[in-house]
Amino acid sequence: MPSASATLTALTRDAWQSLEAAHLERADALTSGHRARSSRGERHAIEDFLFEYYNAKPRHLRRWHPGAGVGLVDARERSTQRWHGERDGVTALDVEAFRAARGDTVDYVRRLLAATAGRRPLLGCFGMHEWAMVYRSDDAERRHGLPLRLGGAGTDAAVEANPLVCTHFDAFRFFTADAVPRNAHALTRDGQVGMDQPGCLHATMDLYKWCLKLGPAVPGDLLLDCFELALDVRRVDMQASPYDVSSYGLAAIPVETPEGKSEYAARQRAFTRRAAPLRERLIEVCDAVLA
Secondary structure, eight states: OHHHHHHHHEHHHHHHHHHHHHHHHHHHHHHHHHHHHHTTTTTTTTTTHHHHHHTTHHHHHHHHOOTTTTEEEEOGTTTTTTTEETTTTTEEEEEHHHHHHHHHHHHHHHHHHHHTTOOOOOOOTTTTHHHHHHTTGGGGGGGSSSTTTTTHHHHHHHHHOOOOOOOOOOOHEEEEEEETBBBSSSSTTTTTGGGGGTTTTHHHHHHHHHHHHHHGGHHHHHHHHHHHHHHHHHHOOOOOOOOOOOGGGGGOOOOOHHHHHHHHHHHHHHHHHHHHHHHHHHOOHHHHHOO
């Protein structure tokens, strides 16, 4: 581990303990609903997605890290954490050790985020990816235990009346077999860096995934900002879906109508603006590790 005084911004014990306490309080508030439902054996088809799909639990959100390049004074109890070390009384992420272990992942995340940030947002998909996931399917094949707002025939008709222009592979891979050839792009995992764009709701939600992949290099506030954004995006994603979400107190965004399309595009613009600085901060995290 390099000399702490030469490379790190050091936080006093009082300062970092205050930041950690605030982080724990915010994380617990953001996950309170999920934790309460879990204790009762209940499931929320919208909000629980962030814990199930991204394979993360509330305890992962509670783990506070100051991020790469920031050291903690008098924090020897934290020096035993993976990829951490202590020198001159300052505990910090050993960036060289982390880069040796996770450098390929960090490089990929950096390339994907930078490519996404460099493209103009596309606002013409109108959330039809969720509709394509149930196109010409039966109840047993559907991913969420919610009724279809327009029924099966109405949902299929909406897909056939609207172009599919999805650019995000991790949405496209759940399209039904009949929906796949209807999409304007034949998406692949290998081509993701060349296709993701900042107007995509799923690319925005994935900022939370990249925080999880970058682990202790990510400051705690950035992790929670990305999670909170992903939660807000997920609600809109399902409001614009073919599912009836009224049981959760949410109004539909009827993207099969001109009014619904206009509302969805406005939500996309707002999420794009909100995501941009978070994406840039994650790029800076990657640069700090790869430098």
